[in-house]
Each structure stands twice: as C-alpha cells, then as structure tokens.
Amino acid sequence: MITVKDTVHDHIEIDGVAADLVDTPAVQRLRHVKQLGTVQLVYPSANHTRFEHSLGVYHLASRALDHLGIEGKRADRIEAAAMLHDVGHGPFSHNLESLTHRLTGKYHDDVDELLATGAVGEVLRDHDLDPNRIARLVAGEGTYGPLISGELDVDRMDYLVRDAYHTGVPYGTIDTERFVRELAFVDPGSNGDDAADGVEVDGSSERALQLVLDEGNVQTAESLLLARALMNPVVYTHHVARISKAMLRRGAVDLLDATATTASELRRMDDHDFLAALRDCGETAELSRRYDERDLYKLAVWAEYGDVPERVHDADRAAETALEREIAEEAGVARDHVILDVPPEPTMRESTARVTVNGQIRRLERQSPLVSALRTAQRNQWRLGVYAPAPATDRVGRAAADVLGLDPDGLVTEVRGAMPTTLDEF
Template sequence: MKVIRDPIHDYIELDDLALSLIETPQIQRLRRIRQLGFSNLVYPGANHTRFEHSLGVYHLAKQLIKQVDEQQRNELLAAALLHDIGHGPFSHATEEVISRYTRKSHEDIEELLRKGEISDILKGYSLSPSAIARHIRGETNPGQIIHSEIDVDRMDYLVRDAHYTGVAFGLIDHVRLIHEMKFNENKLVLNIAGLQAAESLLVSRFLMHPTVYFHHVSRIAESMCHHAAQYMIENGLDPKLLSRMDDCTFMMEMKRAGGYASEIVNRLDERRLFKRALYTDFHSVNIDVTNIRKNTKRIENEIAQSAGIDPGYVLVDIPEKPVIAEMKAQVIINGKMIGIDKASNLVASLGKAQLDNWRLGVFTPAQYREKVGNIAREFFEVKKELKQFKLTGI
C-alpha cells in the first residue's frame, strides 16, 4: 500500500494492482497530456493532467465499489485507473480527428489492454481486458460507477478543473453524493437525501461549460490544433501513431511537418490565435445547423473561396447541441425511481436553459476577420440584431 498526496482528495491510497498499473508507459503517458487541452491559454493554472485525474477517479471509485460483488472490484478499480489511456494529445482537441480516421473513440481501449505491460499485469491478477473495457464504456451494471449519468469520472473532473482554473463553480459535495448513491434494480441511483448535492453538480457543470470548457479562446485553439492534426494525417501521419503521442511529442511533430502545421504550432506557442469572425448563439441562426455539422469542411472551403483566402484560414466550429447527460439520472423517492428533472425544478430549468451555452464560431486570422465575418453571417443566415431606441419625449 502506498499513499499519494492529492490537492483535491488529500490522500489517495494505492494497492499493489494500482501501483503496478501506474508504472506502465501507457499510464505514465497521461502525465504529459493536459486535462483541459489549451485552457491554460485562458487560465494559466490549468496545467493539470489526465494522470492526476485518473488517480482521482480511482480514489472515488474505491468509495463506491463496496456495493459491488467482490470478484468485480479489482476490475472496476483497474477500469478507473485506465479509463483515459485512449486519449490523444491535448485530450479533446484531437479526439474528433483521431476518431474519424481510426473509427475508435478514446473509450475503445481493449486493444491497448491486450498487449504490453498492462496485459501482463491483468493476467497476473486474473482480470479480463474485455470486462474492463466494457466497464469503461458503461456497458455493465457495475460500470455505471465510472460511466453513467452521475459517475465518479465527472465528479472528479468538475472539482479538479474548477480548482486549477480558479473559477468558483466547482463546489460539489462528492462525499455526500457517493454516500447517497446505490444500486436499485441494476441501476445506479440517488437517494432523495443526495438530491441537493446532485443539483450542485449539475449547476457546476452548467456554469463550467461557457466559462471553461467552451470558452471561445479554448475553442479557437482547439480548432487550430484539430485542423493541423487533420493536415498532418492527410500528408502521411498515421492516425494510430497520433493517438499514442503526448502533448510535447505532437507539438514537435507539427514543427517538423512544416507548412500549415508548422505555422499553426508557432501560433499556438506564441498565443497568436485566430479571431472570431462570427460567434453567435443557436437562436440567431436561421438554418438547421444539426444537418450541416458533418459538412464543416465544405462550408470552410465555400467561405474561404468567397473571401479569396486559403481554406486552412477559415475554421468553422459547430459543437453538438448541448445535452446534459445527468438529466437521465434516477432518484429514489418513496421507493420509486423517478427522473432527476422530475424531482427537481432546478434541474428541469437547467435542461431548458442548456441551449444558452451553445455557440457557433467561425475563426480566421485578424486581417481577414471583417471579410470572413460578413460572408459567414450571410451563409448561416444570422438574424440581424434589433436596435433599441430611446423615446425622448414629444
């Protein structure tokens, strides 16, 4: 048994299985992948990593596995530690492009569990790689501890991200939440006594999206990184190799790639980011962005052609419509399971307000900002703002 000091959970106790897994290159790589990608360009303290987050998830999972069959406890603890080893460099910044070219999300890690040091360790403890992979994807009943509507993964990252960014939205009583969670009819549910703690988590997540996760500077930097990664893959980089890189290795590869990728990495290094030519909410767009989201490359080419600039200098960012997964969580009231949005007017209100956090962005270098903005507003049929006039009297 070894004890590690953690700024969020104070002390984390690691057993022999955890210590063996932590020493593998696959988990050590997570020390070199920032949890929040490029958010440190907004919040200088946001340099925490996937490694410490994984330790935090492991720690919280230990509090809940007491309700699970003893035979599955080691599987779940291993899953908690290993759940993020599929992330590429800069976390979500490269996730979409890696998924597109490999057809695998960061949760599809069974292949990684079946080879190398991790495979040997799992065999030594008679643990099944396929079972661990299913737990991570939330495909098993006990796996809901790690992947479900209210799970230990989001409990840790919300508190940890708030701590390192310094925002005041991460006040979550995860100890109370865990104490009031239990399995009922193979479903991880919440006792009514934990409802306020769950409301706090939902409010925190709702407020963290516009201020941290979807801050426009982060979105611009991530879009630039995404396009540089796509450029490199189209020019010969193996996407599987990209998925195994860490942040520093990827930055060096971008520099070596030359051309567009080299320019983008220099801009990221020096914080010379593209600017917002268009940045508008869901209600201001007259076309159905859901249907055109898969065609962003074509849209970028059209806007760039109209503006007379290279396509790589028009970045269109159309996030998926926001969905609060926690809205599907179940609360036990008088022995019956009901949706959390039915148990809480506050949660129901958050569900209605979630579209307020959605933004469509078109980013370009400063010198093209006005021209690209005018073309983008026409393309997306952005409603004109109504001017307000004061009545000065008759």
C-alpha cells in the same frame, strides 16, 4: 501500498492491481496529456493532467466500493477500470477525438486492444482479471460500468472539483464525499421510471441493478448538474479555448494529409508528440507557431443557436469543409485562414441520473425543476464560431454571414462579461 499526496483529495492510498498499473507505460503516458487541453491559454494554472485525474477517479471509486460493500474480484475489476479509464485519450484530451473517431471508429473509451496487450495486459492477467471485462467497465457497460462512466460516475465527480481547483473558478465545487456515501445499486423491478431488463452479471443472467442516489438526495444530484452548467461557459467552452482547440484540430487534419502519420498513430501521441509533429511539418508549421506564441485566430462570427440555419446545424464534416472553402473564397482570403466551428447539439446526460424519492426510483429530469431551466441556459450558451486571423475578421465575418445565412445585425464578434476577470478579454 502507494500513498500519493493529491491537491484535491489529500492523500490517496493505492494498492492491489491499481498499484501495479500505475507504473505501466499506458498510465504514465497520461502525465503528458493535459486534462483541459488548451484551457491553460485562458487559465494559466490549468496544467493538470489525465494522470492525476485517473488517481482521483480511482480514489473515489475505492471510497464508493467501501460504502457499497463491494469487495473481492469484483472490486478489483472496478478499481482497475477506474485507474485505466483514460488511457485511450489522444493528445489534448477530447480535442481531436471527433477526428480520430471518424478515421478509426474508436472513441477514447474504446480500449479493448490497449488493455489486452503490453504491460497493462500482463498486470491484469497476473491478477487474474480479464482485460475485455475491464474494457467493458471503462465503456460504462454492465451493472457496474455506470460507476466509471455514467450519469453519476466518479469520473465526473473528480474532474469537476479538480478543474475548478486548477482554474481557480469557484463553480465546480461539489461534495464528493456525500456523493459516494449516498450511491446505491438497487433492483428497480417495476418500481420506477423504467423496469429493469435481464442482463448478464458475472457470467449469469440476473435482473439489472441501477446506480442511484439514495433517498433524500435530489439536491445532491442537482448540485452536479449545476456545477457542470456553471463550469461550461467559463471553462470548457470559453471562446479562447474553443478557438485554440479548433486551430489544433485543423493542424491535425493537415498533418494527416501532408505526412505518413496515421489516425491510429495520432491517437496514441501525447501533447508533446503532437505539438512536435506540427512544428516539424511544413504545412502546419505556421499554425504551430501561432499556437506556441498564443497568436491565435480571432472571432469573426459568434452566433447563437436560434440564429443558425438548420442546414448548418446538421452539416457533417465534409459539408463544414465546403462551407469554409466558400467563406474563404467570398472573403478573398486563403482557405486555411477560415475555421468554422459548429458545436454538437446541447445535451445534459446528468439529467437522466436516477434518484430515490418516496421509495421510488425516478429520473432527475422528472423530479427536479432545475433541469428544464438548465437546459434552456445550455441552449442559450451555445455558439457557432467562425475564426480568422485578426486583419481578416471583418471580411470573413461578412462573408460567413452571407454564406451561412446568418443575420449580420445579430452577430457578436466580441465577448465580454463571461467572468469577472480580465482573462475574458484575451
């Protein structure tokens, strides 16, 4: 058994297959992938990694399994999946995922080949575990997959409290102990919002079980929603973090265009590998310098959801690139001095979590009046960004308003008041 002192969960005890997985290269690589990517440029202490997060997810999964009475080979599979759930992440976590998915067809939870080969595959087979079954759990598939990746997953429970701790932001605090204690797998039958279909569980056809929060825990589920909603604007989508992420995405595109680096190779880099590659490439050296010295692009446009035309909301990457080029031409600046950042449509996956109310299984969105309010808040927090070097922001902002069809009088080019701290003025 291995005992690790953790900032969030105190002591974490690791044994069995998880203890053997910890020292594999795939898991150790996560020491060099920051959990929050570029958020450290806003909150200097946010330097925690995917490695310590993986330990936390394993810990919460183990606690949940103890409560649920799941043991033996089934528990081994779930604990292995918890330890391995992030090995598919590329550099700077989710930041480059849209790019690598576009070119490889794989998201970070598509880990079949990573688990089937090398040291990880050897460890799993030594413990008589099928790597493909573990990969399906990582992807949230099957009966027990939602415990690792779902609306009430231990991944979400750990990253919210861990991110809040390391940023110093008080909004992500949830009662993880209560969460794992109140989880249950139930057979909904016809007694709930949707009937269960037959699925294959451990090789045999059985009625699907659903992961739910037990009776009397609507507020527990709401706390997860609220924590995520409050953390979003002040941490995950803070404008400085978004600008720096967009700059690194631009650097990744230019790196792939200018060198023999493939998207598959990029996907397996860690943060240090990626930054070194940017520094060593002539086409990305200036952008790398800007990131290293925190000489970031500035806001030229920061537009609300309702002010952005539908054609821009619906634009794919090729259309966004064409719009960037058009904005640059109209502003009279170099093409690489304009970055258009259109976030995906607002979603709230947690709202479909199941809770037990008066003996019935119901979706949280049906039961909680908070869901509607938080969806409205999420839409109100959404912003389209256009970024450019400081001397060109006014010209680029006017050009972007014209090209994108935005009302220039409604544009915001400065952000204040998101948090009661001078960090928001960065």
